[in-house]
Amino acid sequence: MREEVYSGSVERIEVMGTDDEDDFPWIEEDEYKELYKQMMIARKFDEKAFSLQRRGEISTYAPHKGQEAAQIGAMFALEEDDWVVPSFRETAAFIARGAPLDKIFQRWMGDANGQKNLSELNTLPVAIPVGTQNLHTAGLGMAMEKKDDENAVIGFTGDGSTSEGDFHEALNFAGVYSGHSIFFVQNNQYAISMPREKQTKSETIAQKAIAYGITGIQVDGNDLLAVIKAMEEALEKARNGEPVLIEAVTYRLEDHTTSDDSTRYRDEEEVEEWKEKDPLRKFKEYLKEHDIWDDELEEFEEKAKEKVDEAAQKAIDADEPEFDELFDYVYDEMPELLKQEKEQLKKEVDQ
Amino acid sequence: MTEKMNIVEAVNQAIHDEMEADENVIAYGEDVGEDGGVFRATKGLQDEFGEDRVFSSPLAESGIAGTAIGMSLYGFRPVIEMQFSGFSYLSFYQIKEHASRMRIRSRGDYTVPLTMRAPYGGGISALEHHQESPETFFSHSQGLHVVIPSTPQDTYSLLRKSIQMDDPVVFLEPKKIYRAFKEDVDTEKEVDLEEARIVQEGQDVTLVAWGAMVPVAEDAADEIDADVEIIDLRTIYPADFDTIYESVEKTGRAMVLHEAPKSVGFGAEIAARIQENEILKMEAPVERVTAPDVPYPLYTLEDFYMPNKDRAVKGLERVLNF
Numbered sequence: 305m306r307e308e309v310y311s312g313s314v315e316r317i318e319v320m321g322t323d324d325e326d327d328f329p330w331i332e333e334d335e336y337k338e339l340y341k342q343m344m345i346a347r348k349f350d351e352k353a354f355s356l357q358r359r360g361e362i363s364t365y366a367p368h369k370g371q372e373a374a375q376i377g378a379m380f381a382l383e384e385d386d387w388v389v390p391s392f393r394e395t396a397a398f399i400a401r402g403a404p405l406d407k408i409f410q411r412w413m414g415d416a417n418g419q420k421n422l423s424e425l426n427t428l429p430v431a432i433p434v435g436t437q438n439l440h441t442a443g444l445g446m447a448m449e450k451k452d453d454e455n456a457v458i459g460f461t462g463d464g465s466t467s468e469g470d471f472h473e474a475l476n477f478a479g480v481y482s483g484h485s486i487f488f489v490q491n492n493q494y495a496i497s498m499p500r501e502k503q504t505k506s507e508t509i510a511q512k513a514i515a516y517g518i519t520g521i522q523v524d525g526n527d528l529l530a531v532i533k534a535m536e537e538a539l540e541k542a543r544n545g546e547p548v549l550i551e552a553v554t555y556r557l558e559d560h561t562t563s564d565d566s567t568r569y570r571d572e573e574e575v576e577e578w579k580e581k582d583p584l585r586k587f588k589e590y591l592k593e594h595d596i597w598d599d600e601l602e603e604f605e606e607k608a609k610e611k612v613d614e615a616a617q618k619a620i621d622a623d624e625p626e627f628d629e630l631f632d633y634v635y636d637e638m639p640e641l642l643k644q645e646k647e648q649l650k651k652e653v654d655q
Numbered sequence: 656m657t658e659k660m661n662i663v664e665a666v667n668q669a670i671h672d673e674m675e676a677d678e679n680v681i682a683y684g685e686d687v688g689e690d691g692g693v694f695r696a697t698k699g700l701q702d703e704f705g706e707d708r709v710f711s712s713p714l715a716e717s718g719i720a721g722t723a724i725g726m727s728l729y730g731f732r733p734v735i736e737m738q739f740s741g742f743s744y745l746s747f748y749q750i751k752e753h754a755s756r757m758r759i760r761s762r763g764d765y766t767v768p769l770t771m772r773a774p775y776g777g778g779i780s781a782l783e784h785h786q787e788s789p790e791t792f793f794s795h796s797q798g799l800h801v802v803i804p805s806t807p808q809d810t811y812s813l814l815r816k817s818i819q820m821d822d823p824v825v826f827l828e829p830k831k832i833y834r835a836f837k838e839d840v841d842t843e844k845e846v847d848l849e850e851a852r853i854v855q856e857g858q859d860v861t862l863v864a865w866g867a868m869v870p871v872a873e874d875a876a877d878e879i880d881a882d883v884e885i886i887d888l889r890t891i892y893p894a895d896f897d898t899i900y901e902s903v904e905k906t907g908r909a910m911v912l913h914e915a916p917k918s919v920g921f922g923a924e925i926a927a928r929i930q931e932n933e934i935l936k937m938e939a940p941v942e943r944v945t946a947p948d949v950p951y952p953l954y955t956l957e958d959f960y961m962p963n964k965d966r967a968v969k970g971l972e973r974v975l976n977f
């Protein structure tokens with residue numbers, strides 16, 4: 305005898321250009337405008353970071369162009385007491401979270417002081433090793449459940465990172481312990497040069513949730529409103545101890561980082577196709593269609609550029625970290641051994 | 656208060672007393688809950704503190720360590736167990752690159768007060784991967800404290816202190832001597848993690864050891880006709896080299912005894928530091944008695960692998976007769 309013992313399903317959410325637009329307006333008009341502004345600042349930040357990299361002010365930069373809707377939409381419904389666990393491409397998310405722009409630049413400029421005081425935003429510093437930070441998302445979510453708190457944590461991760469063991473251990477722990485965790489995968493189609501189809505045999509990334517007994521949702525990641533909708537649903541569950549995996553289908557319009565050349569592994573045509581779906585333009589058209597667009601927004605691009613330029617300059621002008629900071633913060637109290645090494649190095653480097 | 660305990664009982668008591676003192680202390684790991692861990696180090700804790708604070712976790716070492724980082728960022732003080740140190744490598748990345756770096760990455764804004772315990776070391780005729788001595792790996796991971804006790808009193812005091820630390824601690828327990836002997840443990844006694852213990856004073860040669868090698872050092876010192884000063888390092892990193900320097904200034908001779916393989920073992924670091932700082936006081940090269948650079952063997956060969964009293968005595972003779 306054979307019988308089906310399990311079957312699961314995954315839903316995809318889209319809003320813009322669908323019947324769901326009937327929901328309009330489901331957030332405040334001001335909020336629509338604020339979201340557009342955040343996206344524009346994020347876009348300008350990317351452009352500025354590129355030029356700073358070319359000028360040698362930044363060593364390596366990981367652009368987020370094309371992923372603004374995914375990141376900013378993901379952050380929109382969060383409350384202050386919710387936590388954020390970023391990966392390395394989440395600059396737009398940091399902007400939405402309210403991290404000072406100059407501090408974000410400062411970190412990209414190689415000074416960890418740009419990551420100081422993030423605890424005020426319940427946001428972790430950037431994690432570079434892909435996938436590993438998902439366990440911190442799971443642990444934070446477990447802790448919230450244990451403390452009977454009603455907040456949640458969103459952790460960002462990429463499509464490539466879903467092949468890492470830590471991603472799977474994280475979903476498993478979150479499921480077992482009713483963690484208040486949302487695992488937000490930005491499926492931007494590539495992990496450096498590795499296309500999503502070769503990364504995993506799964507048809508969707510969202511379906512990976514099913515194996516761990518948690519909800520998986522796919523969302524059009526270039527549709528800001530769809531992302532917000534998915535997050536609202538996910539937050540409601542996560543606050544109740546039901547973890548959620550969201551796959552935001554999007555596209556990285558730029559190279560992987562400033563040291564990458566994406567023309568070696570993807571063709572112009574594909575990039576052009578996705579440019580048509582540019583989330584910033586898509587949202588602008590939406591606002592126009594719904595008469596939210598106004599002169600202030602029209603002029604905001606210039607303003608965003610100014611803001612970003614100012615912040616970049618502030619970061620450039622910021623004091624360089626001191627020699628001592630190489631040793632500070634390694635331990636709560638500096639061990640004797642380290643004090644000795646510090647003194648010795650100080651002499652050697654003539655500080 | 657004093658009570659007679661062996662090492663594994665001291666582990667249990669220390670976790671118990673910290674859990675009582677601080678409600679944010681939680682303990683988890685494979686089979687840690689109902690079973691009390693495969694060595695029973697957490698026995699009875701779940702009954703007393705409930706499943707919320709003491710629980711068995713899924714079988715995933717990286718998962719245990721990585722979630723403990725998240726939990727500690729949210730105010731908990733997790734005491735996690737790696738079932739055997741030979742499996743701790745699966746958690747190594749989380750400990751080395753995340754737990755140890757969170758403080759500096761955030762400029763002191765976030766700390767990771769977790770304690771990762773693991774039974775370590777050989778001599779118990781166990782299966783493959785059940786007898787490794789990984790202290791060097793963790794000692795090379797800046798930002799951690801790596802602690803190895805060798806007595807019930809030290810186990811109790813060092814573990815309590817480790818759990819109270821705001822920095823991550825890797826606490827390696829010498830399982831060969833888990834139940835070897837009992838001693839009076841003063842539960843009021845506080846220790847400094849950064850201080851080596853002088854096991855016995857002597858004038859002729861300094862013998863540095865840790866974990867299950869400390870009793871071997873004592874036996875060797877008993878047997879040899881020389882006045883041996885024995886130092887139990889206790890904390891492998893950051894090690895208390897000053898106590899070693901002081902001792903070799905007096906004795907002029909030193910030997911290190913450890914059960915990890917020789918190359919790049921922590922004995923190499925000790926020998927190098929003595930050479931850097933005390934060369935003019937030395938009357939012989941620093942001797943190392945260690946395991947060879949081979950994987951821990953299946954147990955019919957382990958007596959050749961593990962340093963024992965006889966090898967320690969021969970090592971001492973070499974350094975004394977140089």
Ligand SMILES: Cc1ncc(C[n+]2csc(CCOP(=O)(O)OP(=O)(O)O)c2C)c(N)n1
Pocket residue numbers: 393432433434435461462463464465466492494495496556560
């Ligand atoms: C553990 C680990 N292995 C390799 C790398 C090098 N690396 C950096 S980004 C990247 C690809 C990540 O792809 P994905 O998870 O899809 O994120 P995306 O870059 O697309 O945002 C790799 C392999 C890394 N940072 N961490």
